[in-house]
Amino acid sequence: VSLTSPLFFLLLAPAGIAFYLVPGRFRALYLLAASYLFYASASRMYLALLLVASATSYALGLAIAKSKDDGRKSLLFFAGVVVIVAIVAVFKAAGAWKGLLLPLGISYYSFKLISYLIEVYWDENAAERDPVLFFLFPAFFPQIVSGPIQRGETFFAQMRDVMRRGADGAQIEMGFAFILGGLMLKMIIGDRLANFVDLVNNSPGEYDYSLILTAVVCYILQLFADFAGYTYIALGVGKIFGVEGPPNFNAPFVATNIQAFWRRWHMSLTLWLTDYLFTPLSMVFRNLGRIGIAIALTVNMVVLGLWHGFTPNFMVFGFIQALYLNVTVLALGWRARHRPKGGGQAADRWLSVAGAALTFALMTFSLTFFFSPTLGHALAIVSRLLGLASSGTVGWWDLGPDFAISIWICMAGSLFIGLGCPGMKGIFTRVDAVMPRWAQYGVGLFLWTVLFAEGSGQFIYGQF
């Protein structure tokens, strides 16, 4: 059952109502059953894997918390992390080399479990003793397909809270608004852009330079619409059940450098890596100064790349990000040292615009390696972009004016949302004054039903 399928929403409504009708103390159990049912509907075979990983982490978490001996504590902790990382690595390797389909959500729930073990290792009070609550944490169905990667502490606290109280109407309404926004972003914009990107990406040799360039630019906008759209849906569904998941995007296209970009893009993953990989590594290499930072950054970004899959493409993507970040760190340091005192605001503004444009261009380029099925395919596209290989003859005109117009409108829409919808707050305030919320949602829902693009409905990040 996909998060965009009509069946999902048909089931979600009664499931949401039933959740609040169930006595508080049974709500977690109810949600756990629903989550396992959801998982089994997609991947019955790998449900056992989820159970094993959850049970292992639960037992090890309690053992770590109980242990008074630091050596034994470390041993248990490392054993837990190694087991989970090994499971992920085996499946990622099998996926890359044998074409095996990854167990649904393995990259997400494994990171949740690792973060839990780390937190318990650092602070034994973080251990969760309620098995139902704990097993629900990795399995929570709105987050299992593609995150966001929530931390255990906040999840357990929110679940305990929702088990004590009644339904929060404002939260539920916000959840509905998030779902609607996510559906519109994903299915009106993302899927339409996906049709175009797939068309060009399937046979780039056929298309002329302008189409290849547009498809490459289009991909970052598609990825944003797709993944942010999914995240909004997941967060919205979570809100209906009283769980506030962490945000994944915060106007990423206003970022004026790569460092800022990664603080605004797939935030739950980058924050996870920052907390549990980059910061510890920086501490380890702190004696090496800038070189230590560079090593920590490089390892961090390569792991980020490989998290998506054990393929040369993702490794190259990771290395490119590491290069970008290291250069950014140097550039920011240089700029801080050489910045004229009392510099003009206008100059700063122009620098910000130029920085945002450059960041967008750099990310766009690096994502060529992300969306290409093979390294050779990515290099073929890059060589065409750089004019090193001849392009095909199919141009915009051959695709038809309507197709071109719809693509450009969707690109502009995705960019606008990625810039944080500048100016929209005022408009919504004015609309709020003249139109009740239910009518706004109704019109939005109607627009979604008539404008959605016919696409696969699959989420890009669902494959990771």
Place this chain on the structure above:
Amino acid sequence: MTGRKALGTVVAAVCLALALDAAVSFLPENPYLRWRQLDGTIYGGLRWTFERIHFDLRPVDIAIVGASRTQLGLGAKMIEDRLQAKGQPVNVANFSLEAAGRNLHWAIVDELYKTKAPKIIVVGVDAKPYPYGHPAFKYVASTAAVVRPPEPFLHNYFYDLAYLPSRKVKTFVAQLFQDATGLGRRFDPEVYRNARTDFTSSFTAEGRFVDMDREVSRETLLAQTPPPSKPARVAHLLSWCCNEGDDHTYIREIARAAEAHGTKLVFVFLPAYGDPTEITDRKFLEQFGTIVDEFNLSKDSRLYENWSHLNHAGSVIASARLADAIAGQELSAEHSQGGAKTWPKQTCNPDDLVGATQLLHRALAKTLPVTVTLREARSDCSGHPPLDLTRTAAEACASGAAPK
């Protein structure tokens, strides 16, 4: 805010959206645009189907509907030639299309009866009935056909219904802003003439060359054969509680329409390689027409292009046997006197006729065995204003005069 108030907001929003969706479903719609929505896809043949039915004056004596097995396995020209050799000149049109789904076949038959009077409708059947609808049905079926299917809760009903508002808006906008939406309503005789309608010889589809002359080894065919699939539980449940599934439901509808128009039904079974030779719902089909299934092809690997489809050699045999099976029946009593006489009076729209005569004049007269003359066609439209042959077929369509 309480949970109940939030629920009220959500319910009100959903109701408003449904009301707006229902409202746009009443928008007028040009049927030609409907049938052109899938141009450039594997279902692009639907455009030709509509044009053959509405803009080509030649009669359709034998219509073939079915999935890709009858699309690749039966050649209209081969059947025509075979029957011609037996002294029965007929016009055969193969409207078969990729993918299974009986509701689309009904939609084609329904459209066909608006302008033609076929003597025989050949319906491709499989060893087991396919319980779902066709993915293209939601694009071409009329609003009424989507909203009110013959039986409740058919498997694809809600999916098809959910697409209706989107389709209505799309075709309505295309009607207002011609070509800006990429959904042209101009009839292009060149496109019609060049449309591929016979798939019994090699062709290219979706960038893949399908070599219909190749022979595939038995081992390869067996390796290609997928394991038998069970119908999804939801479809199974719906078939159990509410309906018989799309196949039976729409075969009944096709039979009903055929009976009303005095058309014979012939069910043709072109087996996949290694398929059982028995049709599971033989008794059901025998209520409505003749079954032609004694091809004995499924054991001969030399006749298959892949595990599911016959190659050219296979299609020659299948077409000949089908022609032999239906030879001798009254196929086209008035054919030799001109197809225009089989054109029902109520659909003799002068605008369409202009389009059709232009088509005949400009494109078809030299390339297709047209048995109707312009004079005959015009004379059949007596009582209508004199035809202005300077108008094009495109204008005929643009005027919204495409047959309803």
